[in-house]
Amino acid sequence: MEPRQRITQKTIELFIHNGIRQVTMDQIAEETGMSKRTIYEMFKDKDSLVWECLETMNRKHMQEVQDILADASNVIEALYKFGLHGEKKKSEINRLFFEDLRKLYPHFWETLKKGAQPGSGSFSCRILEKGIEEGIFLKDINVEVVDAFFYVIMETFHKKDIFPQNITHQELIRNIIVPYFRGISTEKGKKLIEEYENR
């Protein structure tokens, strides 16, 4: 592995386990067995390293969801697997990581979010189009509107204060995402949703 890549990989691991703030350049040097000087030759400061780590994580994530979509036998299966994959990843990452990201690197956070925004040609639009081709989503839906609205739903999930206290993620999915997808689905789609819901 190239030194640059080795540093990024190791730093990502440290971030995932400890959040971003607590991880020092000294610690990174120690863990990679490299001198701080060598690291600073490649990354001018911690911020540059953080940004490269975030970009790497993001690229990896996009590759993973694309692989899930390619391997799934239909888009409903893919959507369920995205959900499970997301939950698993979230459970593996120290929540300090997300807190630090929002508090200390709001600009990075906004840039990453922007990249995942809806719109023609986006990954989520492609999923909807694939679903229509597979006869799962209704032909007459406006893909861009549904896509934008799905983005609103995802944003809503982070604003838990509008929902009753102690509501579970599962209960939100059952009352928000599942009904909406049922509503844009054909009979074939609705049957698949029921199948996956009962698993």
Place this chain on the structure above:
Amino acid sequence: MEPRQRITQKTIELFIHNGIRQVTMDQIAEETGMSKRTIYEMFKDKDSLVWECLETMNRKHMQEVQDILADASNVIEALYKFGLHGEKKKSEINRLFFEDLRKLYPHFWETLKKGAQPGSGSFSCRILEKGIEEGIFLKDINVEVVDAFFYVIMETFHKKDIFPQNITHQELIRNIIVPYFRGISTEKGKKLIEEYENR
């Protein structure tokens, strides 16, 4: 009509036609045929008068939607009538009214919005519960979650920048509200939605 009520009624008319900012106390005096002094005896300033007008409009609106619900033969009919009623009212009010409200009286605007917020016992929760009783909405929905989410949908409709440009209100309803309601409805409910959609 009591003088206080006469002032409020006339001022509401003026606000509806001209927005709030442009309407002066002189104009109100002229239109009501009362002296400014008399008006100031009842309302210490324009802000107090604005607030009383907003409260009156709000009370009237709540009475109207309650009447619609009472007269409707089922909740789906009521929901469609709410939509039509809202559209009609909006078309009758000068859009300066809403702009002035947001810009000049953000505190009033927030208070009014707060009163319409979701939660157990709210008007919208009662509609959902009535729908369940009527066999129109699925028994196993979590009324509070659906209610809160419906509030999110309504908020979303005002943030048109996230949707494709020039999208019509109709197209948003067809792709967002209708599918979601279909998704929380029983077979009976879905049939009713189809019936009203085809009208």
